[in-house]
Amino acid sequence: MNKFILSEINIYPIKSLGGISLQEAKLEERGLQYDRRWMLVDEEGIFITQRKHFELALLQVNIHDGKLSVSHKTLPEQSISFSLDEDTGERISVLIWNDTATALEVNKTVSDWFSDFLKLKVKLVKMPETEKRLVDRDYATNNEIVSFADGYPCLIIGQSSLDGLNEKLLAPILMDRFRPNFVFTGGEPHIEDSFKAFYIGGILFSAVKPCARCVLTTIDQQTGQKGQEPLRTLASYRTAGKKIMFGQNLLHQQTGVISVGDELVVKGWKDETQIKTNE
Structure with missing residues (x-):
């Protein structure tokens, strides 16, 4: 039986700028504080x-x-x-x-x-506290709101997903290319694709949509230099509907505190027809 442990919490206070790694974070209605x-x-x-x-x-x-x-x-x-x-x-x-x-x-x-x-x-x-920017109604379940993030309050990626990608690349890359809020250890690469609902620190999350990746992932976050990877390699095994998928967008039902080291407990799994990549 796989045990999934939260290994990273990251926030990106200013959209598209460098992130901050935390040991503990407060989860608010529109995402991490x-x-x-x-x-x-x-x-x-x-x-x-x-x-x-x-x-x-x-x-x-x-x-x-x-x-x-x-x-x-x-x-x-x-x-x-x-x-x-x-x-x-x-x-x-x-x-x-x-x-x-x-x-x-x-x-x-x-x-x-x-x-x-x-x-x-x-x-x-x-963003003022009074602003209520709604999550896409096609995926929202309870009129959830979001910050200035692209579309969803949180993003999760398994460490094994990056490790699997790096085995295919000539030069390994860091997780910061993908700008996740949560990273966890345990399970095979892209096990997060199969998550339907899960708890972290007693807070219930649902994985509602695979995250489509763009040119931002080709920018080295330490140098600001752009290359062709990892999109070129990901395109060979992580495409769905002409989009390259890596990680899962999340919605959450409660607020509270989440800490590195918390166990991720899966409550429900998607069936094969709900997992959309050509892997």
Whole structure:
């Protein structure tokens, strides 16, 4: 009998910037506390992403003493910080894929810092607590809400899935290419595809949709350099409907605290017809 243990918890406070690894995290209604609560947008309010701006991988985020700080991974003198609860109070309409949401600019100085870095006029915005951005109704079960994440509150990947991929690659890659919230040990590669419902730390999750992967996975998160892998290799064995799948998007029914070392207890499994890859 496989035993699944939570081995990593990661949050990405500013969408498309560096993540933070935690030993313990609070799970809130819209996802892990501070995860994707901030985002860069252009002058039209459209979200800015590493998919087009590879250099965002070089910006590391940290949270300490009520402040969020951003620093350059190789030029640490390039940095800025602001209070977690800081904003201008001015409401801005923003676009994440096909979703429109309301956001608040943090402050002009911070926006100017990012504009200088990107050489593009942008604003750093945060999601107000009152905002209710809904999960796709085709997959939602109870009008769940989400942060500025692409579509779902949390993402999980098995460590064995990455290990299996790395066995096929000439040069191994790190898990940070896939930006999961949860990583677990135990089981064969892609066992998470079979999860239907499971508990972590007494909180019930459901795996509702495989995660389709994009060009962001080809960007080295330490250097900001783009290559062809792992998408080229993944395309040979992890495609479904012309999309490359790696990891599972999650919904959750409760809030609470989750810790590294918690056991993942599977409550229900998908049948073979619900698992969609050509593996």
